[in-house]
Amino acid sequence: MLPLPSFSLLAPDRLDDVLAPLGQPGVRLLAGGTDLLPSMKHRLFKPATLLSLSRVPELARIEPTEDGGLRIGAMATLLGVRQDARVRAGWPALASACATVATRTIQAMGTLGGNVMLDTRCLYYNQPAGWRASIGGCLKAEGSVCHVAPRGTGCYAAQSSDTVPSLMLYEAELELLSRRGSRRLALSELFSADGRDGPRIERDELLRAVILPPPGAVVLHRKVRPRGAIDYGMLLVAVRRQGDGGSAVISALGPAPVSVRVEQLGDLAQAAWKASNPLSTHSWSSTWRKHMVRIEVARAVAELTTPRLAIAHG
Amino acid sequence: MDRSDDLDRKAAMEKRVAERLAARAAKEAAQAQQAEERTAADVTDPSTYMGPADTRSGQPAEGGVVGAGGRGKIDGLAKITGRAIFADDLKLPRMAHAKVLRSPHPHARIVSIDTHEALAMEGVLAVVVGTDLPTRHGAIPVVMDETALALDKVRYIGEPVACVCATSEELAWLACQRINVVYELLPPVLTIEDALDADKPAIHEWRRKGGNVLRKVDQSYGDVDAALAGSDLVLEESYEYPASTHVPLEAHCAVAAPSDEGRLTVWSSTQNPHYMHRTLTRVLGMEQASIRLIKPDVGAGYGGKCDTFCSDILSAHLARLLGRPVKMAMEREEVFYAHRGRHRTRMWLKMGMNKDGRITAIDFKAWADGGAYSSYGVVTSYYLGVFMPLPYRLDNYRFESTRLYTNHPPAGPKRGHGAIQPRFALEVHLDRMARALGLEPADVRANNLFPPDSITVNGLRITSMGLPDCLAQVREASGYDEKVGLQDSGPFKRGIGLAASAYMCGALHPIYQTDTPHSGIQLKIDRSGRVTAFTGTADCGQGSNHMVACVVAERLGIQPEMITVIEADSDLCPVDLGSYSSRVTFMAGNAALHAAETMRSRLVTAVADKFGVQPEDVLCCDGQYSAGDQALKWTDVIELAESRFGTLGATGSYRPPKIGSRFRRQSVGPSPAYSFTAQVAEVTVDEETGIVTVHDIWAAHDLGRVLHPEIAMGQIEGCVYMGVGEAMLEEQRYRDGVMTTPSILEYRIPTVYDTPEIHAILVESHDPEGPFGAKECGEGPQLSTVPAIANAIFHASGIWLTHPPFTPEKVLRALRQRDLQRAREAT
Numbered sequence A: 001m002l003p004l005p006s007f008s009l010l011a012p013d014r015l016d017d018v019l020a021p022l023g024q025p026g027v028r029l030l031a032g033g034t035d036l037l038p039s040m041k042h043r044l045f046k047p048a049t050l051l052s053l054s055r056v057p058e059l060a061r062i063e064p065t066e067d068g069g070l071r072i073g074a075m076a077t078l079l080g081v082r083q084d085a086r087v088r089a090g091w092p093a094l095a096s097a098c099a100t101v102a103t104r105t106i107q108a109m110g111t112l113g114g115n116v117m118l119d120t121r122c123l124y125y126n127q128p129a130g131w132r133a134s135i136g137g138c139l140k141a142e143g144s145v146c147h148v149a150p151r152g153t154g155c156y157a158a159q160s161s162d163t164v165p166s167l168m169l170y171e172a173e174l175e176l177l178s179r180r181g182s183r184r185l186a187l188s189e190l191f192s193a194d195g196r197d198g199p200r201i202e203r204d205e206l207l208r209a210v211i212l213p214p215p216g217a218v219v220l221h222r223k224v225r226p227r228g229a230i231d232y233g234m235l236l237v238a239v240r241r242q243g244d245g246g247s248a249v250i251s252a253l254g255p256a257p258v259s260v261r262v263e264q265l266g267d268l269a270q271a272a273w274k275a276s277n278p279l280s281t282h283s284w285s286s287t288w289r290k291h292m293v294r295i296e297v298a299r300a301v302a303e304l305t306t307p308r309l310a311i312a313h314g
Numbered sequence B: 001m002d003r004s005d006d007l008d009r010k011a012a013m014e015k016r017v018a019e020r021l022a023a024r025a026a027k028e029a030a031q032a033q034q035a036e037e038r039t040a041a042d043v044t045d046p047s048t049y050m051g052p053a054d055t056r057s058g059q060p061a062e063g064g065v066v067g068a069g070g071r072g073k074i075d076g077l078a079k080i081t082g083r084a085i086f087a088d089d090l091k092l093p094r095m096a097h098a099k100v101l102r103s104p105h106p107h108a109r110i111v112s113i114d115t116h117e118a119l120a121m122e123g124v125l126a127v128v129v130g131t132d133l134p135t136r137h138g139a140i141p142v143v144m145d146e147t148a149l150a151l152d153k154v155r156y157i158g159e160p161v162a163c164v165c166a167t168s169e170e171l172a173w174l175a176c177q178r179i180n181v182v183y184e185l186l187p188p189v190l191t192i193e194d195a196l197d198a199d200k201p202a203i204h205e206w207r208r209k210g211g212n213v214l215r216k217v218d219q220s221y222g223d224v225d226a227a228l229a230g231s232d233l234v235l236e237e238s239y240e241y242p243a244s245t246h247v248p249l250e251a252h253c254a255v256a257a258p259s260d261e262g263r264l265t266v267w268s269s270t271q272n273p274h275y276m277h278r279t280l281t282r283v284l285g286m287e288q289a290s291i292r293l294i295k296p297d298v299g300a301g302y303g304g305k306c307d308t309f310c311s312d313i314l315s316a317h318l319a320r321l322l323g324r325p326v327k328m329a330m331e332r333e334e335v336f337y338a339h340r341g342r343h344r345t346r347m348w349l350k351m352g353m354n355k356d357g358r359i360t361a362i363d364f365k366a367w368a369d370g371g372a373y374s375s376y377g378v379v380t381s382y383y384l385g386v387f388m389p390l391p392y393r394l395d396n397y398r399f400e401s402t403r404l405y406t407n408h409p410p411a412g413p414k415r416g417h418g419a420i421q422p423r424f425a426l427e428v429h430l431d432r433m434a435r436a437l438g439l440e441p442a443d444v445r446a447n448n449l450f451p452p453d454s455i456t457v458n459g460l461r462i463t464s465m466g467l468p469d470c471l472a473q474v475r476e477a478s479g480y481d482e483k484v485g486l487q488d489s490g491p492f493k494r495g496i497g498l499a500a501s502a503y504m505c506g507a508l509h510p511i512y513q514t515d516t517p518h519s520g521i522q523l524k525i526d527r528s529g530r531v532t533a534f535t536g537t538a539d540c541g542q543g544s545n546h547m548v549a550c551v552v553a554e555r556l557g558i559q560p561e562m563i564t565v566i567e568a569d570s571d572l573c574p575v576d577l578g579s580y581s582s583r584v585t586f587m588a589g590n591a592a593l594h595a596a597e598t599m600r601s602r603l604v605t606a607v608a609d610k611f612g613v614q615p616e617d618v619l620c621c622d623g624q625y626s627a628g629d630q631a632l633k634w635t636d637v638i639e640l641a642e643s644r645f646g647t648l649g650a651t652g653s654y655r656p657p658k659i660g661s662r663f664r665r666q667s668v669g670p671s672p673a674y675s676f677t678a679q680v681a682e683v684t685v686d687e688e689t690g691i692v693t694v695h696d697i698w699a700a701h702d703l704g705r706v707l708h709p710e711i712a713m714g715q716i717e718g719c720v721y722m723g724v725g726e727a728m729l730e731e732q733r734y735r736d737g738v739m740t741t742p743s744i745l746e747y748r749i750p751t752v753y754d755t756p757e758i759h760a761i762l763v764e765s766h767d768p769e770g771p772f773g774a775k776e777c778g779e780g781p782q783l784s785t786v787p788a789i790a791n792a793i794f795h796a797s798g799i800w801l802t803h804p805p806f807t808p809e810k811v812l813r814a815l816r817q818r819d820l821q822r823a824r825e826a827t
Helices: A015-019 A036-041 A078-083 A085-090 A092-099 A104-109 A112-116 A129-134 A164-169 A265-275 A286-305 A307-313 B003-037 B076-080 B116-120 B169-176 B192-196 B224-229 B273-284 B310-322 B332-338 B377-386 B420-436 B441-447 B467-478 B544-556 B584-611 B634-645 B709-728 B785-797 B808-826
Strands: A008-010 A027-030 A049-052 A062-064 A070-073 A173-178 A181-186 A206-212 A218-224 A235-242 A245-251 A258-262 B096-102 B108-114 B124-129 B160-166 B180-185 B213-221 B233-241 B253-258 B264-268 B291-294 B326-329 B344-353 B359-369 B397-404 B492-504 B519-525 B531-535 B563-567 B619-621 B624-627 B630-633 B649-654 B674-686 B692-704 B757-764
Touching (some): A015 A173, A062 A085, A070 A085, A078 A085, A085 A092, A092 A164, A092 A218, A112 A164, A164 A245, A235 A286, A245 A286, A265 A286, A286 B808, B096 B169, B096 B310, B108 B160, B116 B124, B124 B310, B160 B169, B160 B310, B192 B359, B224 B359, B253 B310, B310 B326, B344 B420, B359 B377, B377 B420, B420 B441, B420 B785, B441 B467, B441 B492, B467 B492, B467 B674, B467 B692, B519 B584, B544 B563, B544 B584, B584 B630, B584 B634, B630 B634, B692 B709, B692 B785, B785 B808
Parallel strands (some): A008 A049, A027 A049, B264 B291, B359 B397, B692 B757
Antiparallel strands (some): A173 A206, A218 A235, A235 A245, A245 A258, B096 B160, B108 B180, B124 B160, B233 B344, B253 B264, B253 B326, B519 B531, B519 B649, B624 B630
């Protein structure tokens, strides 16, 4: 078996004890571990200390907000979110997005917070250490050349969270906590333009909860992946109807999700297609992935405007 | 010299050559004619045969075991409860762990290896490099081109270069990172074109000839050119079949431990313990009797565990060197580099057909990317061509196949070894030609079949032949005949397709020259009534242990649960050649039947004498031996027989008969029997996205005789599943020699959501030489899956796909070409 590098594990049961070491060099947060631990085996991260959140019960709570929205603790599992009756009734696209993550066993370990904060992914990055050595490393890991765009200067690793597109269209906010206090950040503000940079929060900040505004938004989520389970998306689409118009979030094509908004719902597919520029971060062709943007958005729009389904989702 | 003289002489020479060629063609045609008139009996020479005198073919099972369903495998419970012990489960006192450092370059000379830093680490016990184990070995003794660790050159990314043995696995891994290797890069050979180019560097420069061609096989039967010229329709097409790999659930692992008197015990996750035993002996310079080789439970192989790997040799070497047990377990990534999977194969096929659908001639060429070492590549080069004349009557056949060296991980035997690729080409080609002639492809197949007891143009002997039944049953079960007339409109197009295939039941010749049996069994009966069968067979999950128990139980009239099978332990079991070429049921099954027959005759003699009846009047069934109103229960039978004959034991052997072929060159391909399959696939093509969904596959397989229906159906389902993977998803892809998919996240095998509903149909043809008439069912059923899907896609959308896997992008491209073509035709 691929050995996991050595590290020390801290598992405090009080939020204050989590915040204290956060931001110190070599310390990394451990939520469900379903992405972090395989990446550590690949030697993508070598943290000296893992700071586990699993013993802080309040982080896993799902509770209504005063205005009729929902506050989902960052440590709520994807399976828990998927099965929550309130989520299913008020924000069904989020439940269906959670259901598309990997497999049920991984949904039972993986958390919503971990999924939102998921590291960007690339065919040339998420590989074992020896493999990366054979290509001289990549820009995001230990190398100096991007194998996706060898002449470029940036990293194009793709934001691949299954829950982000629908959360963005539900206008979700993040509740961030540090020793300095608490603040809110719109989810759409989280993402960096370069795949190396990671989520745009401070090093000492903890994602405490995802806040959903009151229900009402009509959103659909679609995932394109090679197989019916396990795989990360090679295209993620969420579509929202807003009067005659609508919006779409297209993800898994680059470091940050792309949002588009149109006045006429019929224009959404073309607008989304125009705004998409996938690169070869995935083993399936980028030409086909771009082709699929138009089709997936068009099909989501058709589903949203079918009267029967509009009622079901509304 | 006069110029006209010169021309005359040239003309005369050309004439002589032409006459000679014509004479040879006429002779070959006459021979082919003759061959067709010969029957299976004419070419069978029983003088070399060892095995049961009576295979009980075609007779109803009297013991009630053969063919009975609803019975678990004898080792099934241990597998599902986690009690089964795999190599990596073995933990021995003082056991050390070995890891290898692998090459990051596809082709490079090793200038130096500095192991000082690694050796100096606390807990590191030994570091081994290639020159410590310089003896070359190979899966096939005629080409020994491999060493445990790279000697002076690396030939693929992932090739083992140095090995560290340490007190823990992690330490061994860390120490590997401290080994400093200096390489001098060499230009890599990464394509079929480059491998064929004599000016490119030779990957095995020590071989005297051949450049990067491992083996080229050329065979010609009948007069292909004349037959093509006289055909109503000739179609020529190129195909390319991708490289794919086995993905066994269990990664390769070996444990070795020194034992008394300088002996060594090696536990290895292998399909071919006997061949490995020979290889270890050779590389370690030991006596075969000094190594005890044990195959513990194995978590699947599919051909990927036929070779001897670095883990086997290094654990054995280190255990000997250090005097303590050593384990080497591969990581998943390493299994991808160990590979030995499907050869990426480029093919060219030209076929003639007459208006009545009769196939007139096949001209076929194949070039296979074999990677850096030969593995079973010599055999592959033959298998690419020799099975083509099965199961359709064909008088004129020519093939040329070339197995090449490249700087990719070594390809080798994967389920349906070498036969999968040409079968895909042939079955798609056949559909295409039938449709071009306005004929129903399923009928064309049915009308071209050999009858039982036939000889193919290249000298293969067909005995039992159940394909007509298979075709009829899949057509019926799938509703093929009604559905083939339907055509959808709109973006979602449903289609149905059919394909047929044939495969062998064990290679007629072992990989080394020997007159010893291919399979041996020893039976022993304890006074308690418990029967122990000692067999060299290697169960890798396919159920060979249960097969042995089933055959023995049937013949002795007891239940399989009364039988303990001890397998694949060289100190305890007679030799069996291994789990390859779909040989085990046929060959080990016959050895088991042979041993059981011998044992039974003793038991029956004792009982008949006591009853005062003739031995043939004794009925052995359900643990009771009876004649008329007299009966003895099993334990009493044993007591009686032991009192009469002494300790009860029996041996059984199998060695196939000699099958005379007039073709001396035909040493690879012949088998004592062939299995046959017909499949129907039903798919939907989404013409907007190019996504193909395979809904159902009906697979009817002629396995001769059903020994255990659930295991047989499981094998068929597994074959179809693997075929669906190769048709839709799987491809071992490279970029500059780097495999881009060395993980089970990136190398995608179908999940349950991607697997169609599989309807396995068991067809019996009662082979005259198989045990109880049985033939193989573990590889053959995969051969027709991919072409059936391709043909269904054509039926749905009118596109011929020649290059699996059928990814949405390829499908979309073909759809665009179709639309352009249709537009051109319309104007």
